[in-house]
Amino acid sequence: MEPAQDSIAAATIILDQTVGMYRTAALAVAARAGVADHLDRPRTVVELAERTGVNAAALRRVLRMLASQDIFREDDQGLYHLTPAAEFLRSGASRSLRDAVIMFSEDYMWRSASHLTAAVETGSSSFEQLYSKPFFEWLGANPDAASTFHASMVQLSETGIERIIDTYDFPATGTVVDVGGGRGALLREILEKNQHLNGVLQDDRSALREHVLDTPQTADRWRLEEGSFFESVPVGGNVYVLKHIIHNWGDEQSTAILRNCRSAMKDDARVLIIDPVLPEPGNPHFGWALDLVMLSTLTGKERTRQEFEAILNDAGLRISNIFPVQTLGEYSIIEAVAA
Template structure:
């Protein structure tokens, strides 16, 4: 069978309209459509009554999402839950509902619309529109900050077990999770290694929502507020996930240098990031890189770019490990 010839015009038009898919996804998520399909398929009119929405409009939204496997419409016009739609349920295992709501919220939509001017002037779109840096804005607007923190914790939850299973964490010692947010990853590591003592290190406003109390052993962990640009606690292993991509090279070197100075003898540093592959192949990190470019001074990096940062901080990369997710783990130690 002959493979259809791609129509480049239609392909580019589809790409130009791709933002409609994200808008439809947000609408279905806000309305909680997936939650109403757990017990079986329903027609759009019934779903509209349950979600307080307009039936004909809702059907058109779900019909579009079904073209990407998010819901499925049958011959009777009823919509079914699919694996891709199931993760939008609030109480589903591995739910990413909070994360979807965070990244599709207005504060990010507005910044995305300013991408052309950002590229033209080399300025952060977020700063240009909102008049202050991203993290300062989150502090000034606690509701947006809470949404961001919950969204990031939600996305991270699906990666935690994969990361824990991909690295041989030590049986004992002190593990410091730098910029660890609510501590979901640290909690999983401490559960897997009962002899480890954990330190969750982040801003005070973030630590207020930490989940380490779920461990049930208060003597095995502590939540420490601080600024990793100034100093970090001593540790046998530093865990740094989704932190370095927020910052410039110079700022990353400051963070890594502080780790190098505070390291206990023989300590390791473990970075979890979306390490970019070379070439033109699609990769989630290349999408997130533009998202970062709109909001923050950082960027996603290749392995060679990370190695240069470690070298400047007096660290040496010992190995890079893949995980079942899009993330890679980079292990480093003191260079001398």
């Protein structure tokens, strides 16, 4: 490639990344309008605009951009079709991501991301600088935002659950404690696929009152325990699961959670952290972008194996194995045992 062409290609990368926010914005438009829900058959943009209550000319500009990304497809007759990616924007679809797309496009997320410079300058969450409260405290005072957030967490949690369960060899008997497990979708699947295991779901009251554990396959094998994992976790478990928990918190807070697990667990029990494990620098990975979400919004971070080892060792635990999960977002199961 000629030097001039090299320069153009490099500049194109920068410009493409610069306008990336508009791809995200367009995706949010489609999710909020519920476009995918109306594509039970191919439809024109005029039909879609009438059904969603938006301007047809403006919607076409959004949809043709999304079609260039294989999100929807426009045929020669101007009809729009669902694609495999667009299926995840349907509100009633199995493993839908519509709520997650909407949550990431909420004003508080946009503002936090747009003030990332403030987080880099100070080392503290730009969200807290903007809203004068930690993220989860602010959510507690804003029920509408909390409802959207928790709905999105359910969708993100449920996506790839089967792969997680298939990846890890749970014990034949004993008790699985889902620490901060929300509504319990992961624990429900674990219990349904392991008929001789019992389960405990720990979280706050708002999450537990919407739990999904009560199914015929799990009858009499689970209980709820309200509480904060910063204070304690249920005692006597054989497996402690922390899915999307540790990455929300800084090292000191994460170590405190893990110490509580170590205090509660049997000596031969295991702790499972389900989070991204960052690769060597320069390698593409979903976790790099998620790390900036943590930086701008929360006090947590994504970690390398070495960083996980440090907080686990401080909590009296050690890594016994890491199982990559071939699922959405390149997560891993970090298995830890008593040191």
